[in-house]
Amino acid sequence: MDRRHREPLWRAIAAPADVEGRRDSWAQTVCLACVETLSHVDAATLALRDSSHAEEVLGASDSWAADLAELQYTVGEGPGVEAFTGGDPVLVPDLSVEQVRWPGFAQVALAEGAMAMFGFPLRFGAIRLGTLELYRRSIGGLPRDELRDVALAADLGAAALLRHARQAEEAGQTFVPDPVRSFHDVNIATGMLAAQLRISLDEAFIRLRAHAYSRNRSILDVARDVLGRRIILNEFAE
Known part of the structure; x- marks a missing residue:
């Protein structure tokens, strides 16, 4: 990939942090730039x-990508999960x-049209912040130059996140990006359970996840049913 084609991605990463009240956030711009810049990424x-x-x-380039991220969160496995926990890229x-390898994730992801996935940890030294994940609707890897550029983009993205947080702190503000898919309701439902x-938060989350998986539902949808009192909490008791 020549420098001219990489420029949209580098510009997106170097852009200022989120503007309050706007959905077209920094992370959203980075994701859209990945799709625009990388010819083998959907x-x-x-x-x-x-x-x-x-x-x-x-950030998510489209709702399909956001749904795949939510699927990984629901089942607790997949390339993004493994890239974050292991600290190295996971290329599939x-x-x-x-x-x-991922019995809870792979079959459903395939049914949703995901044929290849690539997870890159967002890390700065020993600090792990999250993941940059790429998806393809067709089988195949990424060319060597695109792998190199995505790995660099992930490292630069992690540094940019830390810079945005530091700049907000220096300005006396809290750096709270506007997510395109928030799992805050899951945290609240976990606390209620x-x-x-009278169980630990970890155990409550495991039961919430198991309930969602056994019924082929999103954990976020189940959590919202818990908050809306549409599910009796005793259903989660052993």
């Missing part, structure tokens, strides 16, 4: 992660051969 997401149940999808040029059933 969609992209950028997510902040902290643990297995602390995640916000800051053919998702159909990974159904043993933990209090009602």
Whole structure:
């Protein structure tokens, strides 16, 4: 990839942080630039992660990509999850051969049209912030030059996130990006379950996830049913 074609991606990463009240955030711009710049990529997401149940999808090139990110969050596995926990890129040029590796994720992702996925950790030194994930609707890997550019984009993106946070702090503000897919309702529902059933937050989250998976539903939809009192909390008791 020549410098001219890389420029939209580098400009997106170097852009200022989110503007309050706007959906076209920095992360959203980066994801759209990935699709525009990388000829073998159909969609992209950028997510902040902290643990297995602390995640916000800051940017997504389209709703299909955001849905795939939510699917990974629901089942707790997939290229993005593994890239974050392991700290190294996870490259999957053919998702159909990974159904043993990720039994809860691969089959449903394939049914949604995802044939290849690539997860890159957003890290700055030992600090892991999240992931940049790329999706293809056809089987195949990324050319060497695109792999190199995405790896660099992930590192620069992590540095940019830290810079945005530091600039907000210096201005006496809180850096709170506007996510395109928030899982805050899951955190609230998890707390409700933990209090009602007198179990730990981790155990409550596991039960919420298991309930969603067993019914082929999104954990976010289940969480909202919990908050709306449409599910009796005793259903989650052992």
